[in-house]
Amino acid sequence: MTAGRPTLYREEYCERVLAMASKGMSVAEWAADLGVARSTLYEWADSHSEFLTALRAGKDLEQAAWERMARENLDNKNFNANLWIKSAQARFRDDYTERQHIEQNTNFSGLPAPQFGAVTFQIVDPAKLEINQLEQLAGILESQSSEKEPLTIDHRPMSPVSEEEDK
Known part of the structure; x- marks a missing residue:
């Protein structure tokens, strides 16, 4: 038995998400505007392929809006580039976060080797x-x-x- 009240998905939400995303609004803002939790957006995406498509396109539109903002403000002395990059790194991790990927496959069973999230280095005195x-x-x-x-x-x-x- 699921807890909470059921949410009503509407196809018009696809267009609303795309409109908000094109303004650079975040997933949290999309959910707030639709009056649901972020988890509900993901549940709808699992159940409605058109909504999943809208969410994926929305993330691209959101990133494009943020990149446009940076490009248009390159000469603006009041533009806070440090805040922008921190926000971009948090919102668009795949494109704006520096990572080192280390791959080692020592699994000879024919199965894929387990993947680990990150490598942490510590300097010791x-x-x-x-x-x-x-x-x-x-x-x-x-x-x-x-x-x-x-x-x-x-x-x-x-x-x-x-x-x-x-x-």
């Missing part, structure tokens, strides 16, 4: 690590090294430079 953390790091680095010699990490705290030594 060895001077701030505990001895056991340094030993773990050394173990990781040794396992990645092609050299035969064991890796040595010198863990001496750096002494502050005096003003006389700095001169």
